[in-house]
Amino acid sequence: MDFIKITEQPSLYNDLESKSVEEILKEINAEDHKIADAVHKTIPQIEKLVEQILPRVKEGGRIFYMGAGTSGRLGVLDASEIPPTFGMPSNVVIGLIAGGETALRNPVENAEDNTEQGWQDLLAYSINPKDTVIGIAASGTTPYVIGAMHTAREHGILTGCITSNPNSPMAAEADVAIEMIVGPEYVTGSSRMKSGTGQKMILNMISTTVMIGLGRVKGNKMVNMQLSNHKLVDRGTRMIIEELPLSYEEAEALLLQYGSVKEAVEAYRNQQTTTPLT
Structure with a gap:
């Protein structure tokens, strides 16, 4: 099947600069309503991935989120929330972003274009077949992520991905591909909007379900949360x-x-x- 970048297609709205604040907000909100439905359609794939992650983590495996730009930041964000919320060590869910910590706040030139660096970043954590690598990229074409996933798979490591385009190169490197098709962005190509929101929703679903499966929640309560305030x-x-x-x-x-x-x-x-x- 042909690979089409839906994330780069023109916005369904035009002349944004001529609209009132109210019009812009209502139109963005109308587009945001599409996100939950798009995520809902991916639940079978999310379920398949989580069911393979759980036994690995129970045996000491870890989850690595990998991305660049917005996608990388969202992975780091979700990973950073696991210790305070569930009382887990910080080395169970790990977020890696192309360009390292500098890229969390500032763009790092050409960082995402390096096909070798992603695997090198994983090697620094002594990655092994008990681990899971989840690539995050709205486009599904980020070389930093694709290179890491490709090599991880060669080493028998479970791979998953979250993307907003069907049949992407990144999905081809995933054992379980989560393709969340939210359509063109309100501002053409600005995947920090619907794609980013959907990515965060899916990351919440993956990590929360895994933590519940590990016994870090009782009833509906965060009984292992850190007492930080x-x-x-x-x-x-x-x-x-x-x-x-x-x-x-x-x-x-x-x-x-x-x-x-x-x-x-x-x-x-x-x-x-x-x-x-x-």
């Missing part, structure tokens, strides 16, 4: 009160002693079962 300590304390017959002060002290809701609740219950009756 007063708001989170308060939230954790109230979670404990819902589980145990304790006052707010007792629950807070227990939480601070053990560092997480899960550990605090388990410790309290273990203590109750081992305390002899008098």
Whole structure:
């Protein structure tokens, strides 16, 4: 099948500079409504990828997000949110961006065009067949990502991708290709808009489902979250009160002693079962 860059096709809207603020906002919002439907259509592929990731992570494998520009930044963002949200070590989900940390805030010339650098970046983490590499590129043509995925596959490493174009070169290097077709952008070619929003949604779905599968959520609560501020300590304390017959002060002290809701609740219950009756 022919490869068509839908992400580069002309916007469905024209003369944007002549429109009122209200018109622009309503038109962007109308386009944004298409994103959730496009993501919904990819759920079978997301499911297939997550089901292959989970057993690998349970055996010590890691998830590597790889991208350039907006796509790379979104991968780094999702990866950076895993430790505080789920209490996981920072080396379980890792975001790599072409050009390194400098590229998070500033463009790095020609960084995404290097077909070898992506694999070199993975080698720095001693990548192995328990790991998973997920390429992210709206265009599906980023050499930095494609080169890394190609070599990863040669080494028996699971590969997935998130793209906004069907039948892309990047998808050809993926064991599981997630093709989220959101159509042309409101500003022609500006894939930071619908494509970027859809990428973030899919990354949320992948990482959250994996973390639930690893037991990092109980019921519907983040029982392993890091207690990095007063708001989170308060939230954790109230979670404990819902589980145990304790006052707010007792629950807070227990939480601070053990560092997480899960550990605090388990410790309290273990203590109750081992305390002899008098």
